[in-house]
Amino acid sequence: MQTIVCMKWGTRYPGDYVNRLWSMIQRHTNRPTRLVCLTDDFSGIDPGVATFPLPPITIPERVAWKPWRKISLWQAPLADLEGDVLFMDLDVVITGPLDDFFDYEPGKFCIAENWTQPGQGIGNTSVYRWRVGTNTHIYNEFIKDPEIPLKQYGISQRYVSGSVDNMTYWPADWCVSFKHTLLPKWPMNFFKIAPLPSETRVVAFTGKPDPDEAEIGAWPVNAWYKRLYKHVRPTPWITENWR
Incomplete structure (x- = not known):
């Protein structure tokens, strides 16, 4: 079973965004695949989507509901997740096959190269694959003193890119x-x-x-x-x- 994860918090994206993501995933996968949504509001989400509460994280309030919250995914255990998992933001449109995302560069952390910073070693965390239970230092170091990575990196995907092991990029046209x-x-x-x-x-x-x-x-x-x-x-x- 392939697992794709999304996160939904606050009011910017309604449950319909999760449902559309689930519908797109079903159309563009040939293998058994499930969608897991980590959220603070379960209302309106298709019952075919597995839902869990947002994972806990010690985080300053000023960035608590910004992409920095995705750092919480680097802890273990994490919901019922295990193995290689594909993360997708809610604000994506899927237009082609997804199964290859689970096969590409086995054992590596795979991510889209950030489109505005090519060649700088920075990924964009809209779409990435990681192995649950690896690189937990990203979460552990953050919760020790969040102000250090906040000051050093400014943006969460810079922190992840600068801290993760074995990072590689998806093919640019994917x-x-x-x-x-x-x-x-x-x-x-x-x-x-x-x-x-x-x-x-x-x-x-x-x-x-x-x-x-x-x-x-x-x-x-x-x-x-x-x-x-x-x-x-x-x-x-x-x-x-x-x-």
Whole structure:
């Protein structure tokens, strides 16, 4: 049984995001696969998804509900998880087969190379595979004194990338960023729809827009001047795949 894990906290993403992820996983896996959701709110989640409470972590309140909370995944034991597990953020759109993610580079920690920092040894934790019970020092060192990694690394994925053993990247065309890889550069983003390459398997929606926003061509911004360059056209392939 292959296991994919997601986390849901707060109110930004409703249970429907978990359900869409589960539906996409089922369409894009041939082997028996389950989805485990670690969450503080079980409401609205499909009963076919295994749910567990968020794993405990000692963490400063100012970052308690930011990606730093994903450091809690590096503890053991962890829910009922064991072996190699694939983590996926809720704000991804799956567009291709997933089974290969469990076969690629056995024994290594596999992650997407961060799209905005190529060549700097930094992964993006939207999609990664790890073996539960390994690299527990990432969690243990963090809870000893969270302020040290917070000050040294600033961003949780920099901390993971700088602390994990045996890191390697997925093939670049497997995991792409909607905003940094696919979205046409300004000013063409006002005229062209973001393409979907045939080799792509997972599209990550880091920051804004979220999938439901990019789908309809909405990019919420606070400052008026950002509307001059933050723009996305309605994207039909999101509708076709994000369901």
